[in-house]
Amino acid sequence: MSTSTSSSVTFSGATRIYPGSDRPAVDALDLHIEAGEFLVLVGPSGCGKSTSLRMLAGLEEVDAGQILIGDRDVTHLRPKDRDIAMVFQNYALYPHMTVAENMGFALKIAGVDKATVRKQVEEAAAILDLADYLDRKPKALSGGQRQRVAMGRAIVRQPSVFCMDEPLSNLDAKLRVSTRTQIASLQRRLGTTTVYVTHDQVEAMTMGDRVAVLKDGLLQQVDTPLGLYEKPANAFVAGFIGSPAMNLGTFSVVDGHARIGDGLVPLPRSTVEAVGAAGQVQVGFRPEALLPASEGDPGSFAVQALVVEELGSDAFLYGDLVGDDLRADHVVVRLPPRGVPQKGETVWFTVEPGGLHAFDVETGAALPTH
Amino acid sequence: MTLSSTPGPTPDHAQPAPSRGGRLRRSFDRHWYAWAMVLPTVVVLAVLIGFPLVQGIWQSFTDLNESNQRSEVCTKTLGGGETCKPNPDAAKFVGLDNYVDVVTGERGRFWLWFTNTVVWTFACVSFHYLLGLGLAVMLNRPMRGRGLYRVLLILPWAVPGFVAAFAWRFLFNENFGLFNSLLTTVGLDPVDWFSHRWTSLFTAITTNIWMGVPFMMVAILGGLQSINADLYEAAEMDGASAWQRFRHITLPGLRPISATVILLGTIWTFNMFPVIFFVTGGQPAGESEILVTGAFRAAFEGVRNYSLAATYGVLILSLLLVFAATYRRALRSQGEVW
Amino acid sequence: MADPTLAQDAGAHTRAATPRPRRTRSPLASVALHGTLGLAVLVALFPIVWVVLSSLKPGYAIQSSEITLFVEPSFDNYVHVLTETSFPRWFLNSAVVAAFTMVIGITMSASAGYAMSRFNFPGRRGLMWVFLVTQMFPVAILIVPIYTIMANLGLIDTKLSLIIAYCTVAVPFCAWMMRGYFDTIPKELDEAAALDGLGPFATFYRVVLPLARPGLAVTAFYTFLTAWGEVAYAIAFIQTDENLTLGAGLQQFVPRFNPQWDSLTAGAVLITVPAALVFFFAQKHLVAGLTAGGTKG
Ligand SMILES: Nc1ncnc2c1ncn2[C@@H]1O[C@H](COP(=O)(O)OP(=O)(O)O)[C@@H](O)[C@H]1O
Numbered sequence A: 001m002s003t004s005t006s007s008s009v010t011f012s013g014a015t016r017i018y019p020g021s022d023r024p025a026v027d028a029l030d031l032h033i034e035a036g037e038f039l040v041l042v043g044p045s046g047c048g049k050s051t052s053l054r055m056l057a058g059l060e061e062v063d064a065g066q067i068l069i070g071d072r073d074v075t076h077l078r079p080k081d082r083d084i085a086m087v088f089q090n091y092a093l094y095p096h097m098t099v100a101e102n103m104g105f106a107l108k109i110a111g112v113d114k115a116t117v118r119k120q121v122e123e124a125a126a127i128l129d130l131a132d133y134l135d136r137k138p139k140a141l142s143g144g145q146r147q148r149v150a151m152g153r154a155i156v157r158q159p160s161v162f163c164m165d166e167p168l169s170n171l172d173a174k175l176r177v178s179t180r181t182q183i184a185s186l187q188r189r190l191g192t193t194t195v196y197v198t199h200d201q202v203e204a205m206t207m208g209d210r211v212a213v214l215k216d217g218l219l220q221q222v223d224t225p226l227g228l229y230e231k232p233a234n235a236f237v238a239g240f241i242g243s244p245a246m247n248l249g250t251f252s253v254v255d256g257h258a259r260i261g262d263g264l265v266p267l268p269r270s271t272v273e274a275v276g277a278a279g280q281v282q283v284g285f286r287p288e289a290l291l292p293a294s295e296g297d298p299g300s301f302a303v304q305a306l307v308v309e310e311l312g313s314d315a316f317l318y319g320d321l322v323g324d325d326l327r328a329d330h331v332v333v334r335l336p337p338r339g340v341p342q343k344g345e346t347v348w349f350t351v352e353p354g355g356l357h358a359f360d361v362e363t364g365a366a367l368p369t370h
Numbered sequence B: 001m002t003l004s005s006t007p008g009p010t011p012d013h014a015q016p017a018p019s020r021g022g023r024l025r026r027s028f029d030r031h032w033y034a035w036a037m038v039l040p041t042v043v044v045l046a047v048l049i050g051f052p053l054v055q056g057i058w059q060s061f062t063d064l065n066e067s068n069q070r071s072e073v074c075t076k077t078l079g080g081g082e083t084c085k086p087n088p089d090a091a092k093f094v095g096l097d098n099y100v101d102v103v104t105g106e107r108g109r110f111w112l113w114f115t116n117t118v119v120w121t122f123a124c125v126s127f128h129y130l131l132g133l134g135l136a137v138m139l140n141r142p143m144r145g146r147g148l149y150r151v152l153l154i155l156p157w158a159v160p161g162f163v164a165a166f167a168w169r170f171l172f173n174e175n176f177g178l179f180n181s182l183l184t185t186v187g188l189d190p191v192d193w194f195s196h197r198w199t200s201l202f203t204a205i206t207t208n209i210w211m212g213v214p215f216m217m218v219a220i221l222g223g224l225q226s227i228n229a230d231l232y233e234a235a236e237m238d239g240a241s242a243w244q245r246f247r248h249i250t251l252p253g254l255r256p257i258s259a260t261v262i263l264l265g266t267i268w269t270f271n272m273f274p275v276i277f278f279v280t281g282g283q284p285a286g287e288s289e290i291l292v293t294g295a296f297r298a299a300f301e302g303v304r305n306y307s308l309a310a311t312y313g314v315l316i317l318s319l320l321l322v323f324a325a326t327y328r329r330a331l332r333s334q335g336e337v338w
Numbered sequence C: 001m002a003d004p005t006l007a008q009d010a011g012a013h014t015r016a017a018t019p020r021p022r023r024t025r026s027p028l029a030s031v032a033l034h035g036t037l038g039l040a041v042l043v044a045l046f047p048i049v050w051v052v053l054s055s056l057k058p059g060y061a062i063q064s065s066e067i068t069l070f071v072e073p074s075f076d077n078y079v080h081v082l083t084e085t086s087f088p089r090w091f092l093n094s095a096v097v098a099a100f101t102m103v104i105g106i107t108m109s110a111s112a113g114y115a116m117s118r119f120n121f122p123g124r125r126g127l128m129w130v131f132l133v134t135q136m137f138p139v140a141i142l143i144v145p146i147y148t149i150m151a152n153l154g155l156i157d158t159k160l161s162l163i164i165a166y167c168t169v170a171v172p173f174c175a176w177m178m179r180g181y182f183d184t185i186p187k188e189l190d191e192a193a194a195l196d197g198l199g200p201f202a203t204f205y206r207v208v209l210p211l212a213r214p215g216l217a218v219t220a221f222y223t224f225l226t227a228w229g230e231v232a233y234a235i236a237f238i239q240t241d242e243n244l245t246l247g248a249g250l251q252q253f254v255p256r257f258n259p260q261w262d263s264l265t266a267g268a269v270l271i272t273v274p275a276a277l278v279f280f281f282a283q284k285h286l287v288a289g290l291t292a293g294g295t296k297g
């Protein structure tokens, strides 16, 4: 299958305010997606992911700002003039058409001759393992097959951009994992610019070249998966990306240390300076960034184990901080699978070097930690 | 605007230049096809209902009738031309006279017809609904022959209104109708159905019930089928009896459809012309007329009295508007958003 | 909305929601159920059956107070109606009027219903109310002003006048019903079609209409019935015998004091047959089609 000319996509201050609402569903989104890139839009439900995608596809009006595909301003173009294909959450297959007709419909509309349509449909069907189902109606397919037809319908057209809105959310857990890799590798093969929406941060981290995190219609951060994981721009991103989530809590700053439970964890000088007179800091550390320590070790703090989950390869300890300055709900710690503490035991940890994140208490913005 | 060399459908030539023309232009671009799709309907309704309605409201304040409708009297002159002068008897504005005449019974028998209409509408709609509900609930059970029952029970809907009216009039015929024959056969006196106000109305109501039940039944059947079957199973596990399930699941589940069909049914029955017209013909002596048929006779038999017809039309419309508003408010106060 | 099949079959809820079979129904309950339904069927059918039986009798036997099922059964009445009156002519006129009313009515109500279901255009809410109000203004009283309008348009004594008038009667309800049906067809299909390159009109007839068959069937049935055998407008607008439709024509058999019951019964049966045929084609879809319209206010 020949690869299509893919285009970059640029959101420039793109804003959508639904009628009857005064808060924008998407607020001045600035985002540039390179040609051929796989970008994932991720965020909690209702944060404006679908709206952003639909603005790009032309299904939703743009109230302010611009959207460009390549260097073409498509802000007010109709969907059909944008050269975009979309995979819907519910697939939106035409129930009255066969699989082959579904996949070839856009080409037929564009006036491509029958033989070419058939050829392209068959090629796409071969890639997606649908060759045996071309004459069936969608009703007679399994969920996974329908999902692949929806993909097929998109790739047959060789558009310059793919839009996908939670295309895996109707599959069972196992199929979701395998389809995830198939989509990612297919995209790499075709090299078509793809904007992929999901609320599942695991999907985002595993599939995207870059990931854009949205919250309440506002873009929080765009970076590679690893970049997001290691250098979250704010406390929201830090807490949203990663599973189990980063431990986050607000603690008082005493003498260049954060008072975490009974312990005093040293803060880097730059952090202390940034905190200034506020006297409090939001501190985050990932479950795997804690090292077992002994009572009295410098920088250590105590955790009382509530639940210990043993998964074989890892173990997770869920516990409470010991001490009065408690502001974090629970602390999650990843431990090696052997010799885990018992429920009710008190265990001491230190944060591994470089494993500490600090955020402003008011704004949540990341503070320097070097 | 730069056109990139992307493949795929070529951009439409009719594409408006972005950001020119502003919001109004965009609103039109976005909505013109919606308007185009409703336009034929709106035009036809505006011409054939909207215009007569507005005209009717105006006419109801005049004394317009067939004999005074010309505003000018023209006479041919010898030269072949015409001279026209204002018609001295032309229709004129009479204020609320028509309404006063109608409501005080000066012209027509408003209160008799109004009572008849209320009885007629109430009887018909309640029986339509209750019978429709009962039959729908029965038909919604799995059983042998269900499809056949359903087809046969809906069949009366397919009988054209005046044929149904004729068939029932035939059955109620005082001399050779089936009902009177049956009565005489079992040794009772035949009934002069059309000689009394209430028996006469009874024949019309029976006819209309027969005609209207299928519509209700079908609508309610659909409503029943849209109720989630899990609810019944959950209720059964909670130990609800059949009656309790009906009362607490079926009836609430039917509320949206019931609200709609009862409103529509009331409006349609209120204005149902052919049944009364063909079955009772107003017998005896106009005592079984409802508002529409009474108004029709009062206004159009003899010299056509347009202003009187318009007055009745406006009154009927107002009554129904009041009813619809009250009904909607009542539903809303019970939390139904309609 | 987790069902990814979308509108595979918009009537699918019909099947899903049917209560599971009762494990057992007591014989008594079974008898009561079938007895009640049987009785209802009897009531539903007997006026029709009685007219059919009467139509096979000679005139004198129809007007006899004895109850008989068959008296010298023959098709004489039908032969008389079909050969010695203008009935075939009226029948043809009615067929033309009903067919056009159906086609135009479906087109108007489907497109208006689609616009109301899909596009949030200014004036949408008002339109819904207008539709309801049109049902409130009594037809009988509208006849004269509509007659005047038709006269001004030069349409008196034409079939077109009837077609237009019947559309005004049927379209508001049908459009409203179609809107409800379209609401059950997922919007994503329209959006997929828009991305596939269809404009709004093409989306409507290539993607949405084929899925709206139950709604269309009800609309077809309803518009047909509105036009077929209607009397009031037909009498008012049609003046020559050759343009009369059935409803108006049959009134000639009902002179004030001497109705020709033999011709009337045969005519009534003949009128009902096409309506019943249309009904049989539509009936499978009636429940699904009508309800979708009804549950959405
Ligand atoms: N058609 C609509 N009308 C009004 N508000 C909407 C509409 N669609 C979405 N919203 C609102 O816009 C916000 C963003 O929605 P959406 O983009 O669908 O979120 P998600 O990130 O879950 O895909 C939500 O608060 C939602 O309630």
Ligand SMILES: [Mg+2]
Residues within 6 Å of the ligand: A049, A050, A051
């Ligand atoms: Mg979404």
